[in-house]
Amino acid sequence: MSKSSINVGLIGFGIGGQVFHAPIITSVDGLRLHKVSARRPEHLEILHRRYPDTLIVDNADAIIHADDIDLVVVATSNDMHYPFTKAALLAGKHVVVEKPFTNTTAEADELIALAKQQNRLLSVHHNQRWNSDYLTLRKVIASGRLGRLVSFEARFDRFRNALRPNAWREANLPGSGIWYDLGAHLVDQSLQLFGLPLAINADLRIQRPGAGAVDDFDVILHYPKVKVSLKGAMLVKEPTPRYALYGMDGAFVKPGMDPQEAALRGGAWPKGDPDWGKEPQEIWGKLNVLENGEDRLEQIESERGDYPGFYRNIRDAIAAREELAVTAEQARNVIYVIEMGEKSWAERRTVDLRF
Numbered sequence: 001m002s003k004s005s006i007n008v009g010l011i012g013f014g015i016g017g018q019v020f021h022a023p024i025i026t027s028v029d030g031l032r033l034h035k036v037s038a039r040r041p042e043h044l045e046i047l048h049r050r051y052p053d054t055l056i057v058d059n060a061d062a063i064i065h066a067d068d069i070d071l072v073v074v075a076t077s078n079d080m081h082y083p084f085t086k087a088a089l090l091a092g093k094h095v096v097v098e099k100p101f102t103n104t105t106a107e108a109d110e111l112i113a114l115a116k117q118q119n120r121l122l123s124v125h126h127n128q129r130w131n132s133d134y135l136t137l138r139k140v141i142a143s144g145r146l147g148r149l150v151s152f153e154a155r156f157d158r159f160r161n162a163l164r165p166n167a168w169r170e171a172n173l174p175g176s177g178i179w180y181d182l183g184a185h186l187v188d189q190s191l192q193l194f195g196l197p198l199a200i201n202a203d204l205r206i207q208r209p210g211a212g213a214v215d216d217f218d219v220i221l222h223y224p225k226v227k228v229s230l231k232g233a234m235l236v237k238e239p240t241p242r243y244a245l246y247g248m249d250g251a252f253v254k255p256g257m258d259p260q261e262a263a264l265r266g267g268a269w270p271k272g273d274p275d276w277g278k279e280p281q282e283i284w285g286k287l288n289v290l291e292n293g294e295d296r297l298e299q300i301e302s303e304r305g306d307y308p309g310f311y312r313n314i315r316d317a318i319a320a321r322e323e324l325a326v327t328a329e330q331a332r333n334v335i336y337v338i339e340m341g342e343k344s345w346a347e348r349r350t351v352d353l354r355f
Contacts, residue, residue, distance in 0.1 A: 005032040006315060009063030009093075011084055012075035013038040016098050018046060019264045020127060020307070021075050026051065027271035028311045031071075035063050064088045071318065074098060075125075078175030082107040085122070089114045094121040094318055100184045101331035103175035105339055108332035115328060121318055124331035125310065128185045129192065131258035132279045132305035133242050139303060141193065145289050146247030153229045153244040154189065156182040157236035163210050170211055177213030178232050179204055180338060186230040187334045190221055194228060196333065197221035201350040202341035207235055219341055222350070249289050252300070256283025260305045270308050277305030 008025055010017055013036055025033045035055045038044055047056055060076075063069055064087050072088040074081055074097040082102045088095045089111065101124045102108045115122035128134060140146065156178075169176050179202075190197075199222040204214045216235070221228040243254040260270075260277055270276045279302035288297045316322035333355055344351040 005030055006070045006318060007032050007034040007068055008071045008073060009035040009037075009066060009069040010073045010075060011037050011060045011063055012077075012080075012098075013040075013043045013047065014075070016075040017073075018043070019261070020098075020125070021073055022051065023264055023269055024127075024307050024311055025073070027269060027308050028315060030315045031311060035066065035069060037063055060084055060087075064091050064093065070094060071096065071121075071314070073125075078103055078180065079173065081175075082111065085111055086114060089118050089120055089122065092118060092120065094314075096123050096125055096314060098125045099188070099331065099334070100124075100175060100180045100338065101328065101335050103180075103335075105332060105336045108328070108335050112328045112332060121314070121324065122328040123314060123317075123324055123326050124328060126185065126188045126326045126331065126334075127307050127310045128189065128258075129326065130306045130309045131260070132277055132302045133254050133256070133258050133285075134189055135303035135305070136254065136285060136300060137243055137245065137252075138193070140245065140252045140285070140287065140300060145249065145287065145291070146245055146252060147249030149226050149245060149247045151227045151229070151244075151246040152190070152193070153241070154186045154231070155236075155240050155242060156186055156232040157240060158182075158234050159237045160234050161208065163208065170213055170215070172212030177204075177215065178234060179214045179217045179219075179341060182232045183217055183219070183230065183338060183341075184334055186232065187221075187337045188330070190228050190230065191330065191333060191337070194221075194223055194226055196355050197223055197228065197337070197353055199350050199352045200337060200340050200344050202344040204341065204345040207233070217341070221337070243285075249291070250287065250296075251289075252285055252287050254283075254285035256280075258305045260307050264307075277307070278302075279305070 025031050033054050072093040072095050074084045081097050085097045201220045203218040205216040207216045216233040219230045241253050245252040284299045287300050313325040317324040340351050
């Protein structure tokens with residue numbers, strides 16, 4: 001590996017590669033976007049225009065087996081996460097794979113064991129731990145101002161009443177649907193905030209005509225003292241609160257979405273932007289608490305979102321300067337919860353979890 005930089009090979013240049021990986025990787029000092037696999041003319045045009053120093057290859061093997069690649073990033077459809085990650089680990093590469101980690105817990109366990117055998121870093125792109133809203137949520141919980149927490153509600157909604165042509169996420173395929181896609185973020189955040197749940201009860205539906213995969217989920221994670229409710233849907237036209245925390249002493253409700261995704265989709269770059277990740281005041285969360293016998297209502301300024309923080313951690317973990325923030329074991333537990341959610345809905349019952 002180069003002493004001055006880590007050469008990164010990006011497999012896949014769809015929305016994930018274009019929006020969430022390439023611009024972030026190139027914004028982190030010490031990482032070099034060296035090769036990208038792409039074939040579509042529109043993808044090649046973007047690569048030539050935005051990343052003129054990056055080499056373009058037409059297949060994953062040209063990255064996985066390249067001697068000049070240190071870190072492989074798998075940003076493909078979910079069905080290719082497992083085979084590409086396995087091949088990259090066997091080739092001696094460090095690997096970051098897009099979430100969801102794999103389609104099954106068994107695949108995740110195999111890759112975790114292989115990464116240990118190969119002595120290579122393996123992480124999963126749960127980038128929404130670096131969202132402004134989630135970081136703010138952690139700040140509020142840490143403040144203790146809500147008292148003992150009793151309930152947490154999280155939503156990830158969109159409005160898309162027409163199916164996208166040739167969209168694998170909406171087809172009847174393993175790992176498709178928003179429970180694997182959007183739900184993976186909410187499950188990961190919940191596990192980070194509250195630990196491993198005891199049981200799950202899930203309602204997973206297909207609501208849009210012609211859809212082949214789940215486009216509405218309503219899930220309860222059972223904890224000893226906190227009820228966690230996770231919801232997501234593709235037919236929510238009116239915005240709902242993103243997060244709501246309820247405790248013995250009050251509530252915190254957070255509207256709006258972290259601005260980073262919209263900025264990236266619009267072509268913005270994190271590097272050199274002094275306002276990167278900064279939320280407008282109109283979507284700061286509202287804290288309503290009873291303190292010293294008095295009601296207090298105030299806005300809580302949002303923390304700054306920091307998607308580059310994920311890749312800075314990857315860089316520093318490879319160099320053994322920092323512990324890995326998103327471990328493969330954590331991501332494996334997310335897949336287990338998702339699988340057990342499917343079991344819960346199929347059997348119409350609450351399912352105990354055994355990690």
